[in-house]
Amino acid sequence: MSKNLLNKVWDLHTVDQLSTGQDQLFIGLHLIHEVTSPQAFQMLEERGLQVLYPERTLATVDHIVPTADQSRPFDDPLAEEMMRALEENTRKHGITFYHLGTEHQGIVHIVGPELGATQPGMTIACGDSHTSTHGAFGSIAFGIGTSQIRDVLATQCMAVTRPKVRRVQVDGPLGPGVYAKDIILRIIADLGVKGGIGYAYEFGGSTIDALSMEGRMTICNMSIEGGARVGYVNPDATTYDYIRGREYAPKDAAFDRAVEYWRSIASASDAEYDDRYDLDATTLEPMVTWGINPGQAIGVSQTMPRLDSLPDSLRGVAKSAYEHMGFAEAAPIEGTPIDVAFIGSCTNARLSDLREAARVVVGRSVASGVRAFVVPGSKQVARQAEAEGLPQVFERAGFQWRGAGCSMCLAMNPDKLNGREICASSSNRNFIGRQGSPTGRTLLMSPAMVAAAALNGRVTDVRSITPASAA
Amino acid sequence: MVKQGEEVRVVSGTAVVVRGNEIDTDRIIPARYLKVVTFDGLGEFAFRDVRFAQDGSELDHPFNRPEHQGASVLIVNKNFGCGSSREHAPQALLRWGIHAIVGESFAEIFAGNCNALGVPAVRVSESDVERLMSIVESDPSMTVAVDVERREVRAGDLRVSASIADEIRESLVTGVWDSTAALLANRERIAETASNLPYMSGFCA
Numbered sequence: 001m002s003k004n005l006l007n008k009v010w011d012l013h014t015v016d017q018l019s020t021g022q023d024q025l026f027i028g029l030h031l032i033h034e035v036t037s038p039q040a041f042q043m044l045e046e047r048g049l050q051v052l053y054p055e056r057t058l059a060t061v062d063h064i065v066p067t068a069d070q071s072r073p074f075d076d077p078l079a080e081e082m083m084r085a086l087e088e089n090t091r092k093h094g095i096t097f098y099h100l101g102t103e104h105q106g107i108v109h110i111v112g113p114e115l116g117a118t119q120p121g122m123t124i125a126c127g128d129s130h131t132s133t134h135g136a137f138g139s140i141a142f143g144i145g146t147s148q149i150r151d152v153l154a155t156q157c158m159a160v161t162r163p164k165v166r167r168v169q170v171d172g173p174l175g176p177g178v179y180a181k182d183i184i185l186r187i188i189a190d191l192g193v194k195g196g197i198g199y200a201y202e203f204g205g206s207t208i209d210a211l212s213m214e215g216r217m218t219i220c221n222m223s224i225e226g227g228a229r230v231g232y233v234n235p236d237a238t239t240y241d242y243i244r245g246r247e248y249a250p251k252d253a254a255f256d257r258a259v260e261y262w263r264s265i266a267s268a269s270d271a272e273y274d275d276r277y278d279l280d281a282t283t284l285e286p287m288v289t290w291g292i293n294p295g296q297a298i299g300v301s302q303t304m305p306r307l308d309s310l311p312d313s314l315r316g317v318a319k320s321a322y323e324h325m326g327f328a329e330a331a332p333i334e335g336t337p338i339d340v341a342f343i344g345s346c347t348n349a350r351l352s353d354l355r356e357a358a359r360v361v362v363g364r365s366v367a368s369g370v371r372a373f374v375v376p377g378s379k380q381v382a383r384q385a386e387a388e389g390l391p392q393v394f395e396r397a398g399f400q401w402r403g404a405g406c407s408m409c410l411a412m413n414p415d416k417l418n419g420r421e422i423c424a425s426s427s428n429r430n431f432i433g434r435q436g437s438p439t440g441r442t443l444l445m446s447p448a449m450v451a452a453a454a455l456n457g458r459v460t461d462v463r464s465i466t467p468a469s470a471a
Numbered sequence: 472m473v474k475q476g477e478e479v480r481v482v483s484g485t486a487v488v489v490r491g492n493e494i495d496t497d498r499i500i501p502a503r504y505l506k507v508v509t510f511d512g513l514g515e516f517a518f519r520d521v522r523f524a525q526d527g528s529e530l531d532h533p534f535n536r537p538e539h540q541g542a543s544v545l546i547v548n549k550n551f552g553c554g555s556s557r558e559h560a561p562q563a564l565l566r567w568g569i570h571a572i573v574g575e576s577f578a579e580i581f582a583g584n585c586n587a588l589g590v591p592a593v594r595v596s597e598s599d600v601e602r603l604m605s606i607v608e609s610d611p612s613m614t615v616a617v618d619v620e621r622r623e624v625r626a627g628d629l630r631v632s633a634s635i636a637d638e639i640r641e642s643l644v645t646g647v648w649d650s651t652a653a654l655l656a657n658r659e660r661i662a663e664t665a666s667n668l669p670y671m672s673g674f675c676a
Contacts, residue, residue, distance in 0.1 A: 015664045016657050020647060021638040024654055026664045028671070036557065038508040047651070052661070064506060078506035085508045122670060129556035129580055143580050145558030146510075147587035151651050157661060159650035160583075161638055193493055194550040197579055227553070229579045254674040261669045293493050293553075313549070317492050410502045410555070431497045431554055438501070438520040 004271040005234055006165050006200050009140050012265075013123045015157055022159040028122035029139075030057040030152045031108045032095070034064055035412065036127030038085040040149035041093070049154040051093040056156060058117055059090045060098040062107045064412045067375050067402035070100055079413070093153075104247075106378020106404040109133040109346040113217065114380050116246025120235035120262035125152050130346045130428065132223040135232030136216035137239055138266060140200070142229055163200045163230060164274035170207040172282040177463035179356070180215035181222075181348060181426070181446035183207065183279070185287035185297040188226040191277060193295040196228025199275065202267065203233050207281040213242040214350040221347045222428050225294040234266040286462055288333045289430045289444040291321030296430075297444070300461045303330050324432055325441050326420075334459050336443065339421040341372035341399075341454035342435075343447045345409035348426035349377030351384045353447040357426075358393045360451035360465055366398030367457030373400035375407040375415070399454070411436025424453035472565060473589035478646040482571035482591060483616035484543030486607045486626075487533045489518070494547065495554035496581060500563045502555075513559055514566030534567065538611035546603050546615075547574035551592075552581025561585045571617035573624050573633065575600050586639050589648045591619045599624075599631035619643050 003011075015024040037059075044051070051057065064079040074080040083100075090097040098104040104111055109130050112118040120138035124131060129143035148158050170183055188195075201223045208216065216233045223231025233239075240259050243249045250258040285299040296318065298304065306329045310318050322329065327336070343349065343357050354374065366372045374394050376382040382404055385391060391401040408415040409427035416436025417423055423435055423442050430442035443459065452462040473479060504516040522532040529535050545564060551574045552560060561584045564572070572585065572592045585592040595603070606613055606626045616625040617633070619640055624633050635643075642648040654661075665671050 012668060013664065015660045018638075018647075018650070018653050019645065020642040022642070022650075024657060024660075026661060026668070028668065035505050039510055039558075042509065049651070049655075053665075076506070081508060082506060119670060127556060127558075129554065131556075143556040145556055145561075145580065145584035145587060147558060147584065147649070151654055154651050155654040155658075155661065156665070157654045157657075159642075159654060161636065193553060194576060194578070197550070197576065224580075225554075227550070227578065250670075250674045257669065257674040261674065293495070313492070320491065410497075412502045412505060429495075429497070429554060431495045433501050433520050434497050436503070438525060 001272040002268045002270050004165050004202060004267040004273060005138055005232060005265055006140060006202065008265045009121055009123065010162055018159055022161055024157050025123060025160050026157055027125045027152050028056065029117055029124045031112055031124065031126035032057060032059045032149065033108050033128065034061045034082045034086045036146050037089065037149055038082065039146045040153055041089040043150045044153055051095065051153045053156045054094040057095045057153065058098065059086060059095050060105055060108050060111050061086060061100060063406045063410065065100060065405040066413050067405050067407050067415060070403050103379055106380065107346045107349065107406055109221065110350060110377035110381065113137065114378060116243050116249035119243060120239060121265040125158060129224045130221050132229065132231045133217050133221040133346055135220040135223070135230060136213060138232055138235035138262065140230055140232065143224060164198055166199045166201055166275040166277060167273040168201050168203045168277050170203065170205040170279045170281050172207055172280050174207060174281055174284065177286055177448060178284050179446040179448065180211055180218040182284050182287045183281065184219045184222040185289070185294065185444065186284055187279060188222065188295045189297045191226055193225060193293050194227040196223065196226040199228050200230035200232065201228040203231060208233055209236065212352060213238060214352045218347055222294065225428055235262045286446060286449050288449065288459055290325065290327060290333050291318065292324055292430055292432050293317065294428065294430060294444060296321055298333055300334050300459065303332050306330050334461060336459040337422065338370060338424045338443065338453050338458060340417060340423040341370055341450050342408045342423055342425045342427065343450050344375030344377065344407050345427035346377065347428040348447045349375060349381065351381050353426065354381070354385050354390050357447040357451040358390045360448050360462060361397040361399065361455060362393050364397055364455050366454045370454055370457050372398060372454040373402055375402045376404050378404045408435050410434060424450045424459065426450045473570070475649045476646050477589060479589050479591060479643040479648065480620045481616055481618045482543060483614055485541060485612060486544035486546055486615040487539040487542040488546045488604045488607050489533055490548060490604065492549040493553055494551050496552055496557050496560040497554055499552065499560040500557065505557060505559050510559065510562040510566065513563040517563040517567040541568065543568055543570045544615045544617055545569045545572045546600065546607060547572060548600060549575045551577050553578035556580045558584045561588055561590055565590055573600070573603060573617060586642060586648055589643065591617055591635065591643055593617055593619065593624065593633040593635045595624055595631050595633050602629060602631065
């Protein structure tokens with residue numbers, strides 16, 4: 001038996017054991033954004049500390065940026081103040097900042113990989129729970145709070161306990177209309193929203209091997225929704241090909257040496273794990289959430305659970321979910337009317353997501369009364385989509401095409417649900433109030449499924465929509 | 472608020488019960504209150520959308536009840552603090568007055584954030600949580616003691632055992648829960664570790 005990736009990378013990055021017994025772990029890449037960093041910089045100032053490795057931190061803006069009109073100053077004075085704080089802090093500490101108006105602004109978890117800054121065998125931290133996304137490259141990536149951002153800025157390290165590792169083995173080909181999003185929603189539904197506490201999830205198997213980097217990112221992104229702070233995929237040729245030629249990628253001979261290192265940290269076939277879970281991907285269908293956490297998900301052809309069929313530990317939250325959603329036990333999810341369709345977020349706003357959604361909407365129209373919009377995950381994604389004519393496909397169908405940002409995933413910018421609106425959303429959380437209205441309702445699904453829901457004004461099995469001939 | 476370097480051995484005071492599993496950090500503090508550059512003043516936004524209706528009128532929530540004003544111990548159920556990594560959540564609770572949390576289980580990032588603030592988040596069994604909740608709900612004036620050092624929670628005659636990871640307990644009772652100084656003390660070893668990582672030199676070495 002040999003060491004798995006997590007343990008290899010962990011050992012290489014362990015600086016020391018602290019008096020508490022926690023490990024002092026070196027962080028190879030630190031990503032920051034406007035919402036969770038200002039207080040950390042303030043704490044540094046109060047303590048007279050500097051940023052130890054400013055070249056290992058990259059900044060961008062995503063959470064609060066408006067996606068309709070991005071001109072400054074923002075209408076929202078609080079958002080404007082946060083922008084100014086990040087401008088000032090990055091300038092003062094010599095941190096590279098991919099600001100609005102630059103070619104690499106966007107959602108931090110889309111920008112890092114796109115720049116080639118996210119690499120295998122690295123430790124990565126960011127003040128955002130979806131930092132697990134970067135694990136798709138075979139890095140160990142943690143979402144952290146602001147006090148830990150302070151630690152990373154001041155010391156390039158964090159105090160942390162090594163997690164156990166669960167191998168999540170997914171095998172078999174995916175059926176048509178079934179995507180990475182459906183895999184991870186199934187895993188969370190099976191293992192539970194707290195099943196991953198104390199674990200890192202290593203995703204592998206023939207299904208994962210066959211996924212693009214974008215699909216792998218979708219899966220690792222939502223590890224945290226299953227309670228696993230860290231999720232990763234072993235690096236392989238798909239990973240190396242993705243990184244090659246990007247801005248921060250090693251070049252020429254250095255790239256070959258990098259691949260050697262990247263290979264060396266991957267789990268071997270005899271690697272040891274603390275636990276294992278198997279999923280047969282051929283059984284999957286498009287998934288939709290019906291409740292108030294991402295584990296409350298079913299296949300589109302299924303009916304919502306009866307309360308009396310659920311174990312005690314799930315019944316209380318399911319009851320709250322029915323109260324909030326206004327759905328009936330045992331009702332089908334398919335056909336549920338929607339008011340808003342949102343394609344975006346660090347989970348599903350990459351080029352392949354937009355392409356798949358565009359394939360569904362091309363030559364068709366958004367149902368009347370449905371507010372539909374596409375928020376590309378980054379400026380680069382927007383540029384690539386434009387080169388392929390995707391904005392026109394969406395706009396002709398009645399979608400709004402917006403600027404890059406987090407947008408209605410968490411509604412810190414002007415994009416929000418109103419009242420009890422129901423949103424078909426390609427994002428990651430269906431928590432009560434998540435999309436900006438305390439009474440708003442969220443149905444999580446893949447971008448293609450959101451597109452199908454937008455066209456019909458109700459939850460629709462995307463497999464029932466015959467692709468129109470390309471426009 | 473606990474001060475940097477302060478030893479956290481026992482937190483005691485009156486308690487407040489918030490029932491329910493999977494109470495996420497969006498529920499603890501909705502995202503619209505994250506538009507701040509300081510954590511000061513977040514206390515009033517703790518549980519905002521379940522404490523107040525959209526028209527501003529007060530709803531029935533334990534944090535609004537007069538008998539729980541001044542409470543310093545929060546008692547919860549499973550997977551408390553799941554979701555977003557926002558430290559604003561424990562900051563809002565702390566600034567409302569919560570200095571210790573007792574629950575069946577906690578989401579990992581939330582628990583780490585609590586620890587970084589010197590707020591113990593200790594786990595007790597489902598049946599013990601229920602006992603503690605019932606005691607506090609029937610007698611809100613009851614003092615609840617969260618004893619980190621002895622790994623127990625006491626309320627009147629009741630004494631239940633509590634779990635807390637060894638490292639976290641150690642960091643609290645020795646006052647090094649704020650880890651910056653300890654991490655920085657290893658400066659030379661940080662540089663040594665960094666120099667051994669091939670990517671730090673761009674794979675040029």
